[in-house]
Amino acid sequence: MLWIALHCPTLSLDWIERRFPATLIPAMAVTVRQGNQIYIQQANQPAQRRGVMARQPLASALSLFPDLILVEHDPNEETKALQEAAYAALRFTPYIVMQGSGLIAEVSGSLKLFGGLKKLCRLLNQAVAAQGLQLCVGIAPTATGAWLLARSAPLRTVVNGAGARLRLLLDSLPAGLLESAQPHLEAIRGIGCKTLADLQRLPRSGVARRFGPDLLIELDHAYGNSPDPQRWLEMPEYFQQKTALMAQVENVELLSVAVQRMIEQMCGWLALRYAAVLEFSFVLHHEYSPRQPHKSTPIKIRLSEQSDDPRHLMILLREWLGRTEIVAPVCELELTADKVTAGPDSNLELFPTSQSETTSLNRFIEKLSSRLGPQAITRLNVIPDHRPEYSQSCQPPGMNNLSCRKAIPLESTHPLTRPAWLRETPLELRVQRHQPVYGSPLKLIAGPERIEAGWWDDAPIARDYFIAENALGQLLWIYREQNPAAKNAGWYLQGLFG
Amino acid sequence: MPTLASSSLASLSLLQIETQFRDRIWRGDALGSSPDQIVSSGFDELDKALPGGGWSTHSLTELLLPAEGLGEIRLLSQPLKHITQDGRNILLVDPPHLPYMHAWENLDIDSRRILVAKVSKSAERLWVIEQGIKSAAFGIIICWLPAASPQALRKLQIIARTAASLIFLFRPASAQSEPSAAPLRILLAPAKRHTLSVRLLKRRGASIDLPLYIPLPQIEPFFNPITPAPALANVVDRSSLPDVIT
Structure with missing residues (x-):
């Protein structure tokens, strides 16, 4: 067995700092009560620059910097922050133990997938550090050994006690x-x-x-002289995370770090279940104010193909957030995985295959429709109808587009002559000396082809179609209404032969 | 006075330089070759004139068109057909009219493989094209760009270098005087009926001034061409009807 222990020595400060946008962190200190006196337990960087130090009595700290923000030591919030970080770590191994002010992960099963201990350790460290914790890391073949090494390590360093080195290091x-x-x-x-x-x-x-x-x-x-069973962290059956923000944020950019963290957490949870998300919702909770009746702005995102890739989900969410108007300062974020399915069979592919092409197509469609709206991208469905207006339908491109049967354009022994371009509505042409005009007087070169259909659904047409050419060289598909009632039926341009 | 940047380069013979920098240097009088994957245009005459012998991937191809309906889709029908037969997709960005899928099916193009993106703003259109090029999903991307700045085209060309798809930009014929980063620029114009005049304004290698005349696949007329005095009345071929009616 191989354990990586992540110890967060500054957890009592980190849990609160991570709720601020990075640029807005004030000078803060955590206090702890000892007997009758209150001491500073930890002070963050801006406070340290003012001279506030750990183990200082509160009174002397306040005399150094009166505007110091004081936070009481809160083990509950610390555990919550650790738990959120553990979600993100689940992407690398399902075996995680919560231990005081850190996590211990059993990674022997993940070494090969992530390319060796060194890479895995770096990735795990990055993922947990991205959750806003400052870490020191210990690696050992026993859980307690790894934990001791992590606690002995200076901030942001790794002590590797894998193999025979453990005994020496522990000694x-x-x-x-x-x-x-x-x-x-x-x-x-x-x-x-x-x-x-x-x-x-x-x-x-x-x-x-x-x-x-x-x-x-x-x-x-x-x-490692006696067995050391651990209590693994258990995750709930559903995913719903809330992040309270300490500052009132009105700018989407400032939210992006918090949003990224929540997405990473969701992806870790998905990886544990070997699942992928199909539908998720993101809610911006607004600061309460009597003038502002809006309490929350929900964003619901439905994917065309299940995904467990944090990068892809983040791109989608960012596009949505970019289009969403923030009506009031945001104080809390909430992310829920609404619909989860079994994960994709994502065997690593050596060559791009049709599977990966379908995936990238679906991603392209999602990206486009989340930025430009769902009507921006369509697929045209062929309908076997002779009337041009009814012979195809715009459809939002779905996942199962190719499972539908091959389109049969129109049943006929030889292909009918149809133009590559169709005008959305036919254009009535001017008539000059009994000749229709489009740019210049048109010369009819083939026709007529009678299309008479639609008596069954209240949109009957009876038209004679011709192919015409103008002086520019454009080949046009024009028609004349064959309406016995109207003597002087006009000419219409229906399409162009591209 | 600056000397030659590299004296070792100076000692190389012309032939050595040519072989060493084969993909980056070509003789002005020869037709350039292309290191990229080439897709045949389906017209021998055009293939001979195109660098590498066909439409080249990893770069923009600009087609300048005075008006729609000159046969531009029939010009591209061969690659379109092959791409869909290989199971790859086609993206149309902002086509001027609705593509009539029955006609595309007649050219053996699988209409289920065609996606149409409708964008109104010019900036959004460029964004869609960029995303399309970056995505591995498309074999061919055809865009209609009424107006584009040289900077925007340069950006697209840089992105296109990483893409394995064919990228065609249809632009108005008036754009031929504007600079463009596309390595291949072609002016299309109608010639005789079912023939397209293709003038290569810019290509890798020697320029040619004379246009090529490409015979397009003919549109089969419904039936016989019009007789000088067209009979517009509803003509019914009565010979096949049973005698009872006559």
Whole structure:
């Protein structure tokens, strides 16, 4: 087994910073109550620049910077932020354990798919860091070992303890990292134990008697001397995530980071279920104000083909957001996967095949219709009818366009002469000396062909069609109404021979 | 005074330079070749005049047309037919009229493979063309561009270099005086009936001034050509009817 532990040392600040647009983060500090006094637990970069430091009493921090925004240590929100990050990590492995202020992922089954440990570790790190957490990473063959290494690593570094290196690396770790050693730190230091190696050298029975059995169990788990079963993170059967924003956002661009995170979370959840989304909805919840009756702006996106690709979903959502007018400041975002189907059989293809071409076609259609509206792109369906106006219909291109049977244009022994272009409505032509005119007087070169049909549906036509040519060289398809009632029937231009 | 940028280049013979930079340098008097995939136009005479021997992918082809209805679709019918037979798709961006699918089917073009994009704004039209070129879905993209700036065409040509599809831009004949980044520019004009005059304004390689005359596939008339005095009355061939009626 191989474990990658992601530890977030600044989680108590990160959960709140990630809810701000990156440019709007104020100076903030997390406070924690110790006895009667309130201390600064962590301060973010802008606050640190003002001189606010961890373990400072609150009063001295406020005297340094009175406008400091104080946030109370909130374990619930921290767990929520971690859980959201875990969603994004699900794309790389289904086995994830939540551990205090970080995640541990079992990745031995994903190494090959993602191209080796190094690449996988980088991708996993990027995916979780993109959720707005600052990480240090430990890799080890045991879960507890990986977790200890991650906690010992400086921010944004990776400690790789895969294979035989684990024992060496663990030996040099300070004993204070062990969770079960926390109540006995004084005593452990007092007997001269600094590192895990020192603790390992002590007689086991004595250690168990003095510090309780938990310390030995934790050590055994870390070194892999005893089995270490984990409680895997369980995900709900449906996907619905909400992100509350800390700033009032009126600009779509500022939303895009939060939106991207939510899409990544959804795709992680989809990957866990080996599913793909067909329909999802995105809701912008607006700040309440009596002047503003709008409470929320829902966006519903229906895909023509199921997808689990965060890039594609993000492009679609961005196009939609670009067209959506933000009527009031947004304070909360909500993403729901409404319709989920089994995932695509996405075997990696060596050569582009018709399958991948169909996928890219569907994506093109989606992209176009989400930007220009569904009527912008159509497919023309051939209908076996002799009347030109009724012989084809515009249809939104769907997924199953090719499953329909091959069109049979018109049943006839030899193909009928039809022009490549059809005018949407026939154009009445001027008549000059009994000759129809389009640009110049027309010369009839073939015809007539009588089309008389439609007595069955109240749109009967009776026309004589001719092919005509003008001086420019255009070949035209024109007709004359054959209406016995009207003597002087006019000429109409129906189409052009392209 | 600047010397030759690379002295090693100077020592190469002309022949060596030609072989070394074969795809980038061609002699002015010879017809350029194309490293890209070529699709035959279906007309021998035209293939001989086109660099590489046919329509070339990875680049824009500009067709300047004084008016619709001169036979422009019949000129492209061979590649259109082959692309749909290979199961690939065709994108029409902003055609001037509705394509009449019965006629396209008569040219053996599978109408189910044709997508029509209708765009009203010029900027959106360029965006659609770009997306179409970038998407791997289309074998042929045909666009009608009434007006396009040289910058926009240059951008399209740069994107087209990455695409494996044939890209045809139909533009008005008045655009022939405007600069364009398309490597192949052709002015179409009617000649005799069912013949199209094709003048290559710009191509890789030697220019030719004289237009080619391409005989188009004939439109089969419904029946016999009109007699000098057309009988417009409803003519019924009574010979096939049973005698009872007569």
